Amino acid sequence: GAVVSQHPSWVICKSGTSVKIECRSLDFQATTMFWYRQFPKQSLMLMATSNEGSKATYEQGVEKDKFLINHASLTLSTLTVTSAHPEDSSFYICSARDRSDNWGTQYFGPGTRLLVL
Amino acid sequence: AQSVTQLDSQVPVFEEAPVELRCNYSSSVSVYLFWYVQYPNQGLQLLLKYLSGSTLVKGINGFEAEFNKSQTSFHLRKPSVHISDTAEYFCAVSRGFGNEKLTFGTGTRLTIIP
Numbered sequence A: 001g002a003v004v005s006q007h008p009s010w011v012i013c014k015s016g017t018s019v020k021i022e023c024r025s026l027d028f029q030a031t032t033m034f035w036y037r038q039f040p041k042q043s044l045m046l047m048a049t050s051n052e053g054s055k056a057t058y059e060q061g062v063e064k065d066k067f068l069i070n071h072a073s074l075t076l077s078t079l080t081v082t083s084a085h086p087e088d089s090s091f092y093i094c095s096a097r098d099r100s101d102n103w104g105t106q107y108f109g110p111g112t113r114l115l116v117l
Numbered sequence B: 001a002q003s004v005t006q007l008d009s010q011v012p013v014f015e016e017a018p019v020e021l022r023c024n025y026s027s028s029v030s031v032y033l034f035w036y037v038q039y040p041n042q043g044l045q046l047l048l049k050y051l052s053g054s055t056l057v058k059g060i061n062g063f064e065a066e067f068n069k070s071q072t073s074f075h076l077r078k079p080s081v082h083i084s085d086t087a088e089y090f091c092a093v094s095r096g097f098g099n100e101k102l103t104f105g106t107g108t109r110l111t112i113i114p
Helices: none
Strands: A004-007 A010-013 A019-025 A030-038 A044-051 A067-073 A076-081 A090-098 A106-108 A112-116 B003-005 B010-014 B019-021 B024-026 B032-038 B044-050 B056-058 B064-068 B073-078 B087-094 B108-113
Touching: A004 A090, A010 A019, A019 A030, A019 A090, A019 A112, A030 A067, A030 A076, A044 A067, A076 A090, A106 B044, B003 B087, B010 B019, B019 B108, B024 B073, B032 B064, B032 B073, B044 B056, B044 B064, B044 B073, B073 B087
Parallel strands: A010 A112, B010 B108
Antiparallel strands: A004 A019, A019 A076, A030 A044, A030 A090, A067 A076, A090 A106, A090 A112, B003 B024, B019 B073, B032 B044, B032 B087, B056 B064, B064 B073, B087 B108
């Protein structure tokens, strides 16, 4: 149980284009999903908290107009990197909190590697 | 605000030897503690978690961790490591239900030497 998927697993795009990454909870409902960014050999940095049916809460320093988050259902959240630039190249990981888990355990997706040329 | 310190960035260990990965945290309130493992080019997998109750927590793959409130530590241990344990290990803390934001440590790369 508690499986989270991400699609795509990797993407290469040209500078200036937009990229959408999907995060799905496969066998549970997630009222809250989180988006993280991980640079090589570094820890995960929380970008934003996504709540189903409401606006995402962004961490300080994260541009909400550049990283658009939509959490339209209890099993799907999307992150769109708009007008991507090479500095946006990174490993993006989502996590989802099981709605029925009273302790708030987060389950992580396998990550999406983005390379912007 | 809480923070997590993983004192060792890299730990090399011979196969079948014991290992301890250190984690210390700071917080002004009670916290929940987690250990995650990340294999190359993959997301994070939950190893174990401390929420309340017994301070010795057993997780998957033979790992265990002990919560020590007085020392604000949550060290991860395994009595005998295997080659497949080679990975990055992250300690994390959250304030728990209603405030699930995780704060991660910088990670410890565990390398098992055959």
